[in-house]
Amino acid sequence: MAALRLRESVIAAKQKLATDREKLKRQHEAGTPGVQLCAQITDCFDSIILDLVNAAANDVEGFTPEKVLANLAIVPHGGYGRRDTAPYSDIDLMILHEPTFREPAIRFTKRLQQDVFDVGLILGHSLRTPSQATSFALSDATIFTSLAENRYLAGSVSLFRRFAEPFRRKARLNFRRLYKAIMKSRDEERAQYGEVVHMLEPNIKRSSGTLRGIQMVRWLGFARYGENELDALNRVGAISDKDRKSLRDAREYLLRLRNELHFHAGKSSDLLDRAEQIRIAELYGYEGTEGLLPVEQFMQTYFEHTSGVRDAARHFIASIRPQSIFLSVLGPVMTRRVDRDFHVGPYRISTSRRWKQRRAGQLDEVLELMIAANRFGRHIDHPTWEVIRRKFQGNVDVELTETTRKLFLSLLAEPGRLGELLRRLHELRLLEKIVPDMAHARCLLQFNQYHKYTVDAHCIKTVECACGFLNRDDMLGDVYRSIKKKWLLHLALLIHDLGKGFPEDHSIVGARIAEEVADRFWLSPQDKETLVHLVLYHLQMSHLAFRRDTSDEQLVLRFAMDNGPAERLKMLYVLTCADFAGVGPGTLNDWKVRVLTDLYRRSMLHLGGDDTLDTVQQRRKKLDALASLVRGHQNEDWFKRVIDSLPDGFLRETPASQIINDLEQLQAMRDDSPMVTCLYREDRGVLEITIGTREALMQGVFHRLTGAVTSQRMTILAAEINTLADGLVLDRYFVQDKDHEGEPPAERLEDICQRIRKYLTDPADQAPTFTSTWTSRNQRMAEEAISIPTDIKIDNETAENYTIVEVFTQDRQGLLYQISRLLFEMGLSVHVARITTHLDQVVDVFYVTDADDKKIFDDKRLDGIKLALRESLAEQNS
Structure with a gap:
């Protein structure tokens, strides 16, 4: 019945939309390129809108349709304006009107708005005169960026021109102000949708390096040059041939991917979540390898495109950035020459014309520049970087000379802006010339919920995080500052995860890579041993701290002996903290720092690297303090007896006043x-x-x-x-x-x-x-598709009096209760538990004994424990 109330033009448009969408979906499935399909979708929407515009013009009382359209101009803008329309995109229209025609224009707009809604499209619209449109756009970045991509669709051509031509001219005149407003707006959006190009679940429209990056080039190109097409920007010399190709290829890839997301969801959908990644990897025919899942291969391709967008867009934005009036006037006065070719200004370091002409294409010279930039705490200015980038964009062969090796290690030695400079080298693909295994790690996804970045981004991020420890006012900061060979620590961080993506354990593969890197840099035998050790055992400290009972002093002693001398233990401590910090925001919290610092302090006692009282003295001192607090108490003997039975960890971690308070409540x-x-x-x-x-x-x-x-x-x-x-x-x-x-x-x-x-x-x-916790269908699909296999391990070597049961499995509600109850039903007593959760995976560790409080040695019973846990968890998963 509802359909009978719709106007004939609306019914016809509704039928056309459904028919065309189905036809376009079949074309998409047959392999039609993304850009081409989006143009066809735009043509479909144009056809529908034109019919509805004509119908609405017929409905304005007192005016002929010709008179209405002579006083209006229909202007698509935004994605609809640039013909990037996805199957379920919104339609953005500006309706321009003559100043004297406002009331009829309002009636026309209401009719059109209702009809478009009835057809099933989402319309974003505005009603303005040409002067209003220009004024609003120049005062609001969001309006400007949308109207910067406009085109004529219907109505008065002269009215459209009275907006378009002055708008283009005034935009260029107001470029400095528009640039700042657009950049501020984009920064806010990027903070919401993902600052880093390698985020695990990106929004392919708004996250860093996605369609928004291409649009930024178009918007700023329009404001600076009056041009928003990539070919036009290339012709005026604003972007290079290589960047134009990179942006065009990425646009095609992302638009086709976006069309797939829309068609599959049957609605507007721009989030490439884990379930969609798995589905599309299969759809696109990725087969995987022994060391890489199909979805990881697919996302590596995705990140290669978005990295290209990020780099090209960032370079373009830097090339047109308006220079500060302050710097343009006082910059030359405040700049000093530090050698023949390097000039250090208030914020940036620049180079001479001679250096740009003769040296910018030499890796050794670029490293020299980076060392200077790091030493003086300055950014490399854009004109210099533009020349360097152009010289190396051809992926030329680079010879690693003895000088290159020394310069790179010198660069690694100073914290400063090291993370930023390593990213620059990686962007140029020079880092992989120096450390070849970085090429394998480029854009390599780790398909879990723990790591937020790709392997290459994570490795560089850990170096940056370690450098950030320089300013910490705690033990972690003190230890980092005291490390003599910071270059060796930073090198270990840079390569520590490069063994990922292979069938073998990544720490073992990484150790082999570390040996090759050490030989490549001609490291001394001692430095080579340290580098290999740090990479091979980079997870050992975190596993011990969060999966074992570190109140066992023998365990701490063995850890200290295995990871000594003191300088190497310092590096492992800082590396472990940086590895946590490099996973994602907030992963290295105060709790983890405290736990790792405690293990570090106690380990250093055994290496003579700390003057803290040893464990026996600490215990005696704490017991004496507690004894003094209960002296004269009516139950003094009971308190002393119980206090003497307190374990070392409890005594060390708990304030004396709290211990007495707990014991008083226990006694009562x-x-x-x-x-x-x-x-x-x-x-x-x-x-x-x-x-x-x-x-x-x-x-x-x-x-x-x-x-x-x-x-x-x-x-x-x-x-x-x-x-x-x-x-x-x-x-x-x-x-x-x-x-x-x-x-x-x-x-x-x-x-x-x-x-x-x-x-x-x-x-x-x-x-x-x-x-119960609500989860979306996509979340459930992803959990099912990447279900982490359950693994049960028994460790009878680490603890003298306990059998250690390790459970690796996928997290879910009630899991810890299920495991602990099963252990109880098998007649086991839990003495210590360590619970580690990485969002989608847990590692639960239990120190257990049998009913007689004995360690379990019987192989048959140990096998039975493993089997019972595995079957119970598998049943719960099914």
Whole structure:
């Protein structure tokens, strides 16, 4: 019935839209190029809009259609204006009108707006006179960038020209102001949709290096030269032949990809999420290799295109950047010559004409310039970089001389702007001439939710993060500043993950690469050994800190001996922190820094690299302090007995006043009511939940508590199960509250304690109810498509008194409870737990004993534990 109320022109347009979209979809599936298909989509929309415009003109009372259209001009703009229209794109129209024709124009616009909506298209429109359109565009960057790509569709040609020609002329006159406004607007958008070109789930329209980068060239080209077509910008010398080709190829690739996203979704869709990446990789015929998934191959191609856009757009933007009036006047006065060819200004370093003509194409000279730029803390000015870029764009062969090797290591020695300069070398493809394995890592995706960048971007980012430690006011900053051979640390960071993308373990492949790099740079045997060691064992410190019980001093001693001498341990500590920081924003948090720093401090004791009291002295000092606090207490003997049974880790990490407070509550605890406290640790940014029970009364306390905590929407980071004197158990859990950032309110903490206490005393020991979390269909598809295989490992070597069970599997709700309960049902007691979650993958580590509190040696039983865990987790996954 609703269709009967539509006008005939609307019904016809609606039918045409459905028919044409279906036909265009078949053409897309048959392989029609993206640019060509977008032009055909635009033609389809044009045809529909023209019919609706004529129908709306017929509907303006008191005026003939000819009179209406003589006083209006229909102007497509934005993507519709440049004919980049995707199947379900919005339509942006500006309706220009004569100043004396406003009321009829309003009636016309209302009719057109309703008809376009009824057809099923989304219309963005404005109604303006030519002078209003120009004025608004010149005062608002968003309006300007949309109207910069306009074309005539219908109505008065002369009216359109009264807008288009003055707009083009005034844009060029206002270029300096427009440039700043456009760049500010783009910076805000990029911060929202992804600053880095190698983000894992990009928006192919708005993220860095995507269609928006090409559009930026067009918008700024229009403002500067009055031209927005790439060919026209090439003709006026604004972009090189190579950049024009790079941008045109990327435009074709991205438009075809965008058409696929739209057609598959049946609506506007620009997000290339993980599910779509998997689907399109299969659709495009990527087969993968032994070391690379098909989706990783597909995304490597994608990132190669977006990197090309990023580099070309950045170069164009820099080439037309208006020079500061201040610098143009005072810059020459404030610039000093540091040698014959380098001139250091207030913000940038520049080169002489002679250097540009004779030396810009020599790698050694470019490295010399970069070393100077780093030493003086200056950017390389654009005219110099433009010449360098042009010289090396042909991918010329580069000979690695002894001088080149020395200069590159000298560049690595100074933090400064090292990350930025390494990216510049990588952009020129010179970094892979110096370190050949960077070519394999270029744009190489790691298809997981943990790493936010491609392998090459991550490696360079870790160097930049390490350099940033220079300004930290803590142990991490002190250690970084004290490292003598920073070049060796930075080189290790630059190559530490280059072994990824091969079938073999990436640390082992990386160690071989490190040997080749060491030989390539003629490193001394000692430096070569350090470089290979840092790459081979770059994960060891993080695995020990977050997967093992580091209260075991023998374990710390072995780690120290394996990674000594002291200078090498310093490098490993900084490398580990930088590796975390280079994963993505916020990954290296205060909690991780504290845990790694504690392990570093204690390891350095064994290497003579720290004057801190040794472990025995620390324990004795802490015990004496606690003894003084309970002296004269009516239960002094009980307190001393229990204090003497506290493990080293608990004593070291817990303030004396808190220990006494916990023990007082433990001493006063009733058998039917376990002690539960919840404290926010501001120094770590986590909640510390402490539970006291009697061992005989609370069998299987770990799985019970795990269920209680995780059912309250809290993530367990680590757990300690401490068995004390007199059969007492004092457990401590470090958790993050998903419902609150920072310190939760007092009522939340009290509620957590009450719920945990209630659950622990429930005689039924029933499984808790976990709050459901909504996930989209695409998320579920991605999880299914990249399901991480479950792996169970048994370690009977590391701990003297415990069997260590490691569970590697895909994260899901209630997982930790499921594992811990199964361990309990198999008659195992959990003494220490380490929980590491990387968004989509978990590594849960449990130190366990059997019912007799003994380590498990029987191979048959160990195999049974592995089998039971694997089957239970596989059943849960199915």
